[in-house]
Amino acid sequence: MNILVIDGQGGGLGKLLVSGIKAAIPQADVTCVGTNSIATAAMIKAGADRGATGENAAVVCSRTADVIVGPCGIVIADALLGEITPKMAVAVGQSRAKRLLIPLDLCDNIVVGAGARPMSALVEEAVKKLAEMSKE
Secondary structure, X not given: OEEEEXXXXXXXXXXXXXHHHHHHOOOOEEEEXXXXXXXHHHHHHOOOOEEEEXXXXXXXXXXXXXXXXXXXXXXXXXXXXXXXXXXXXXXXXXXXXXXXXXXXXXXXXXXXXXXXXXXXXXXHHHHHHHHHHHOO
């Protein structure tokens, strides 16, 4: 399974996702794309198999991913304080990959019904879902 993790800002969510995915699904091929080098470095340090930074990396990697994981903002242009470009949001949205989006109520994007849950609980749920998907 080719999993693409996309994150921005400090890469905290991406770091938790990568380490959780690698622990639960060791055979998964995890690529990370950070919207900035700090986010990319955090995800690589957490165990991603490879990583790249920026808009073009997100566009290219979205083409070959089986699953794309990240905050819900990765499909919203100008989200993550402007780090998600319109081209990135379109690439993720139009990818043939399944998207596993983490509902974080940040940057003026509020997901009604998601409730205020700790990031660690959301990551745990996302990794559990990925593990189920890897067995399909």
